[in-house]
Every structure is written in structure tokens, then in C-alpha cells.
Amino acid sequence: MENSGIVKISREELLPLAEKMSNEKRRLIIMNGYIDKDGNNVVVYNFDVDGQIITYECRGCSTLPTVTHIFKGAAQWCEEEISEMMPIEFEGLDKSGRLFLPEEFDGTGQILVMPIDDLKKINENKGRDYSNQ
Template identity: 45%
Template sequence: MQEFKSFEIKKEEIVPLAKKMKENGHRLVMIHGFVDKEGKHVVNYQYEVGNCIESYTVKGEDTLPSISEIYDVAASWPEEELYELMGVKFEGLNMRGRLFLPDTMLEGQGHILVTPLDELRKKTLKEGE
């Protein structure tokens, strides 16, 4: 059966961990993120280790090092997505512009995971006028 293990790590451990995982042949399944109830960013680096997902969580950081040098597009696309959805910045990430959201929702105007739905609806209505 599928298993899930969660660990908390510090920002400084992200790159060494990614290098170790890559050397050991483990796939980066995804980088997920959300904002906790205190308004802090939570970012999970999830690796496939056998039948288990090992989830390494970094809490409360607005800027993180990119691991796109190590995991290529498997990391750069999720990192771009996390910037768009919740405003986490990744140092060393070559941003291509927009990934999912309209151009008008970039640069702090969107970040839909941290913007209440009623505000997003007002914004959409205003743009449609």
C-alpha cells in the first residue's frame, strides 16, 4: 500500500536534500504549497522512495532556493506555479513569465491561494467591465 511520511526541514537543507535524493535515484513527485492558518507559507518537497512519499516541509519562508538545477523542469514548473499561486519566490529560478494565471494577476495582484475568493471575484468583475 502507498505510504506517506512527513518531515520538517530548514531552508538550508533543501538543496543538499535534493542532491542526495537525486544521487539515490529518487524521483521528485511534486512541490506542493499552501498557506497555514497563521498566514505563513508551507512548502512540501515530495519524493518517491519505494512505495512511500517522503514529504519534506519548510514553514514560514517567503524565499527559497530553487532546485531546478538538480531536477530540471520537474522542479522549475512547480516552483513557477507556487510563485503564481501564493507568492513564494525561488532564488535561481529562471522565470518564464506566466504559467497558469493571466498576466494581469501576476506581480502580487493575483496569488489566488492567498487572496480571498470574494476579492478575486470583485477583481474578475472589474476586469470584465
């Protein structure tokens, strides 16, 4: 598959596009999000269109409509991850809970990154057993 470019779309164009792709039996490959250097939310939707990866980009939105009712699990995990890691909400998304961050995380400060062995030691002290891993 080749990437054949990025198409910028508005929030209002997202659902009609997703419905069109679904009706044409196009596969949602992946969604991802990031905050650009100017502080804008960017969410991209990558579709397989006849062997080509077509990327659609929504930029600068704090809310987007969910597409989980159209693409099911292919979209749900991505939307949950993006909304947990970025200041963006997907309207209508039924979240299953935190994927990565602790429930008490309020979004301030930095996320602690540490070696997995150190993390296992901390969790073992909390009674979690990792002996079979």
C-alpha cells in the same frame, strides 16, 4: 505507494536534501504549496523512496532556493506555479512567464472564478477562436 509521514526541514537543508535524493536516483513526484491558517507559507516536496512517498516540508519561508537545476522540469513547473499563487520566490528560478494570472495582475483583490463557457465568450469577444474545442 504509501505516504510515510512528513519530515520538517529548514531552508538550509533543502539543497543538500535535493542533491542527496538525486544522487540516490530518487524521483521528485510533486511539489506543492499553501498558506496555513496562521498565514505561513508551506512548501512540500514529495519523493518516491523505494515505493514510499516521503514528504519534506519547509514552513514559514518567503524565499527558497530553486531545485530546477537538480530535478529539471519536475520542479520548474511546480516552482513557477507556487511562486505565482503564493508570496514566495525561488532563488535562481528562470521563470518562463505567467502560467495562470494575467501579466498586469498585481496580487490584490480576488481571482475571478467563472464557468468555462462564460470565459470562452469573453475570449471570443477578444478575437480568440474556440470553435474546435
